[in-house]
Amino acid sequence: MATYKKKYKAKNKAEKEQNIENGSTTAEVFNTLDETASKTEAFVGKNQKYIFIIIGAVALVVLGSLGYKEYVTKPKQENAMNDMFQAQKYFEQAVNGVEKDSLFNLALNGGEGKFGMLDIISEYGGTPAANLASYYAGTAYLKLKDYKNAVEHLSNFKSDDEILAALAKGNIGDAFVQLNQKDDALSYYEQAASLRDNEYTTPMYLYKAGIIALEIDKADRALKHFKNIKENYPNSTEASNVDVFIGKAQMLASK
Structure with a gap:
């Protein structure tokens, strides 16, 4: 059931003055808010062009980063893995075969018009494929008894693999x-x-x-x-x- 709230009436002069003071404080707060809002609106109006430029620049950076990963980094990695296929094959044949030195050299330098591990490192630096190529190259140099190059390339390899x-x-x-x-x-x-x-x-x-x-x-x-x-x-x-x-x-x- 709805309840009726009796309108409150000030009982004495002191209370009336208090109410006036409270009302005045409230009005002051609202005036300050209005003033701040007006200043903000004025600032935005005056600097609107620059604000939109900044927002646009931030958006471009974010979108550019996403676009770079999608349209540059990802295709680059895919191309690198495709180009590394033959070199990986030479490496595996060297590990399991008999003509090891010649196969390790092919894994490093390429053959049949295909990239070797050194080409992958040079052409696709910064990709996971180039990182993996550093492991293959370092290990191939180790097998070929080129120990200094083995240390150099293996030191460049970074991995979380078990x-x-x-x-x-x-x-x-x-x-x-x-x-x-x-x-x-x-x-x-x-x-x-x-x-x-x-x-x-x-x-x-x-x-x-x-x-x-x-x-x-x-x-x-x-x-x-x-x-x-x-x-x-x-x-x-x-x-x-x-x-x-x-x-x-x-x-x-x-x-």
Whole structure:
């Protein structure tokens, strides 16, 4: 049921004055708001041209970024992957075949009028394909015993892949072993082992780190790596003879 609200009437002079004061304050607030709105409207009116230019510029940047990704980056990556196909094929044949050196060279430099990995890196820099080509190129150089170029290209490769990320670091370690930079090799083997935790790359690079650590008289570090394999990766290939190296490391560490 609707209720009737009786109109309120001020009882005395003080209350009337209070009401007048309140009304005056309210009016003041509204006047301030009106004044601010008027100033804002005047500013917008005066600078409308520049405001629209700024808004338009921001819109162009956003749309340009989206357009660049859709119409430049994406097609560039697709072209790069298409151009890299033959080089990948040469690389795979080299890994599994017998004429390895010639096939690794073809993977690097191209053949039959097709791009090699070095061409992909040069022509499609900044794409995922060029990044992957750095891994292929570095590994091919490692197999061809060009260790400095192997380190350079493998160092340019960046990946979150479970296996490739660790293999790239480990391959750099292999290159440093051949360059007789064994402290660097140990560092990269340890990075490769800790980069990912799996049953394949982790024990493999712990083992390599342990062997190199023994060679450069760092028996304590070697012992730590060998024990890690025994305790945490007992089913790995490396665990099958790790006890021998644990014994050797213990003996050298106690001297």
